[in-house]
Each structure stands twice: as C-alpha cells, then as structure tokens.
Amino acid sequence: MTETSTARRSTRVPGPLSSWLEATNRRPEIIELVRRARAILPGDPSFGDPLSTTGPGGARAVARVADRFVGDHPGAARELGLGALQVWQAALERVGRGKGTTEVTIVFTDLVAFSSWSLAAGDEATLELLREVAKAIEPPIVERGGHVVKRLGDGVMAVFASADRAVQAVVAARENLAKVDVNGFHPQMRVGIHTGTPREIGGDWLGLDVTIAARVMEAGGNGNLMISAATLDALAPNTLEELGLTVKPYRRSFFAAPLQGVPEDLRIFTLKEA
Numbered sequence: 376m377t378e379t380s381t382a383r384r385s386t387r388v389p390g391p392l393s394s395w396l397e398a399t400n401r402r403p404e405i406i407e408l409v410r411r412a413r414a415i416l417p418g419d420p421s422f423g424d425p426l427s428t429t430g431p432g433g434a435r436a437v438a439r440v441a442d443r444f445v446g447d448h449p450g451a452a453r454e455l456g457l458g459a460l461q462v463w464q465a466a467l468e469r470v471g472r473g474k475g476t477t478e479v480t481i482v483f484t485d486l487v488a489f490s491s492w493s494l495a496a497g498d499e500a501t502l503e504l505l506r507e508v509a510k511a512i513e514p515p516i517v518e519r520g521g522h523v524v525k526r527l528g529d530g531v532m533a534v535f536a537s538a539d540r541a542v543q544a545v546v547a548a549r550e551n552l553a554k555v556d557v558n559g560f561h562p563q564m565r566v567g568i569h570t571g572t573p574r575e576i577g578g579d580w581l582g583l584d585v586t587i588a589a590r591v592m593e594a595g596g597n598g599n600l601m602i603s604a605a606t607l608d609a610l611a612p613n614t615l616e617e618l619g620l621t622v623k624p625y626r627r628s629f630f631a632a633p634l635q636g637v638p639e640d641l642r643i644f645t646l647k648e649a
Contacts, residue, residue, distance in 0.1 A: 480541040480570045480606060481580065481588035482521070484512060484548075485530040487563040487598050496558060504557040505529065511551035512564070519544040524580060530564075532588075534580060538570050538609035542646070545600060546618050567592025569603040587641060590634040594625055594643050601625060604642035620646045 486508065493501040513523055516533050519540040524532045535541040545566050552564055569591050571584025587603060595601045607622065615622065625643040627633065634641070 476572065478570060478572050478609075479580075480535045480538040480568060480609065481573065481585055482516075482533045482535065482541050482545060483527075483530065483567045483589050483592040484533075484545075485527075485565050485592055485595075487565055489529040489562065492560055496560065500558050504555070504560065504562065507555045507557060508552065508562060508564075511555055512548035515544045515547035515551065519547075524578070532580075532585075538568075538606050539611050539614045541568055541606070542602070542610065542614060542620075543618065546620070549600070563598035565592055565595030565598050566600045567595060568601070568606045570606040570609045583637075586636045587638075590637045590641075591643055593634065594627070600646040602644050602646060604644070607644055615646070616649075619649050621649045623647055 493504075496504075508529070509526075512531065516523055516531075516535075519535070520537065521533045521535040521541065521544050524534055533541075533544075535544070545568065549564060549566070552562060555562055567588050567590070569584060569588035571582075571587065573580040573582035573584040591601045591603050623645045625645050
C-alpha cells in the first residue's frame with residue numbers, strides 16, 4: 376500500500392456520510408460553482424493547471440501535496456484547495472515576492488481571424504492548421520534558446536533569456552508561417568514581445584510583465600510584430616538592422632479600446648521590414 380493511499384484512507388469518513396461527501400465532491404454543478412467563485416478571488420483562477428503544479432519549490436510543492444490528498448481528478452474539494460493556493464499566490468505578488476529576479480523576454484503569438492476561419496473550415500482542417508502552425512513557429516523558438524511555456528489555442532507563450540534571440544526567433548517563425556497553406560487559408564500571426572522580471576511558478580510565469588506582453592500582442596492588429604520599449608532598449612544596437620527591420624512608434628487609433636491592466640506610460644513599437 377502506498378503512502379498516498381494510506382493518507383487518503385486515514386482521512387476518509389466512514390459510512391453513508393462518506394458516500395454522500397464523495398458524491399457531492401464529484402457533482403458537476405458543485406464543481407462549476409466553486410470554479411466560478413475562484414474567478415472572482417484574487418490571483419490567477421487558472422492556477423492548478425498541470426503546467427502550474429509541476430516542478431520544484433514554493434506554490435508548486437504545496438499544490439502537489441494537495442493533489443496527494445484530494446487527487447488530480449475534477450472535484451469540489453480540489454477546486455477549494457487550489458482556490459486557497461490561488462489567493463496565497465496573489466498575496467505573495469502584493470508584498471513584492473511575486474516579482475522575479477531574473478530578466479526574461481516574454482513572447483505572445485496569436486493567429487489573425489483564426490476563430491472565424493475555423494468555424495467555417497471544421498475540426499479536421501482546424502487541427503491540420505494548428506499542427507502546421509506549431510511546426511512553423513515552435514522550432515525557431517527552441518533553436519534560439521526559447522522555451523514554450525504553454526500553447527494558447529492558436530498561439531503560444533514563450534520566454535527567452537535574451538531579447539535579441541526572442542526577436543530573431545519570431546522573425547524566423549513568421550517566415551516559416553508564410554509558407555503554410557491549409558485549404559487556401561494562409562494564416563497571419565500577430566506577436567507581442569516584452570522584457571521584464573515576472574515570477575516563475577510551476578513552469579508558468581506570472582506578474583505584471585506577463586500581462587504587458589499579452590497586451591502588447593493585442594496591439595498588433597492584423598498580423599503586426601510589436602515590442603515594448605523595454606525590449607527595444609534590451610536589444611543589441613545592430614540586431615534590428617541585421618534582421619532588416621525598422622522601428623515605428625505605435626499609436627492607438629481613435630476607435631481602438633485602450634489597453635487594460637498596463638502602466639499608462641507603456642510605450643509600444645511596431646517592427647516593420649526596412
């Protein structure tokens with residue numbers, strides 16, 4: 376008998392009450408209710424994804440201990456436990472412990488008009504496109520020392536130790552993507568790049584700098600490559616020239632909604648072919 380099973384047996388309530396608790400814990404409507412409650416709690420409501428509970432140290436270790444007692448299957452008890460960890464992680468962010476000490480460059484990518492195309496194309500074509508996109512954009516990331524943190528449907532989040540490598544990888548990925556054709560659809564990719572010091576938790580990265588990188592990508596509109604001033608400052612003087620790129624300040628159009636959750640003085644630039 377394993378240590379885990381012994382721990383679970385020792386905490387199990389005997390008799391009909393145990394059966395009622397177990398049934399309640401597995402009821403989909405109860406699980407959904409707790410998940411909705413987590414959405415309004417401080418912190419990241421997606422905390423507890425496998426990417427966020429693997430690896431050594433801190434919140435990751437606590438999350439794994441929680442899984443030993445409540446299991447890794449969907450359940451109200453598990454959601455309650457992860458909700459507590461979510462609030463704990465948010466508290467660390469508030470007192471400054473959520474900010475990392477190592478500077479990294481964060482990349483977010485997203486396909487333009489993917490959702491509307493996939494609705495008409497169907498599941499089979501959509502899966503084929505996502506495979507081709509992954510083969511186009513992920514190898515350049517890995518080859519230049521980047522790490523794909525997670526896949527976000529039709530995009531990815533990646534981190535690099537070097538701003539120069541991040542821009543080089545994105546340029547190569549976009550060149551590869553230009554060759555992809557699925558049923559006559561040529562996907563375009565908008566990209567946001569930002570350099571900062573987020574905190575790594577369980578293989579994921581959290582903090583304001585991650586939010587900024589995502590918002591920088593949102594400013595990319597129909598397939599533009601966007602970088603923050605922090606990334607521009609972190610680049611070597613000749614990197615953009617070697618890649619054949621020029622820099623143009625981004626100015627939000629009159630009708631575009633302002634970016635949410637970012638500093639008011641955030642400066643964003645568009646990288647264009649020279």
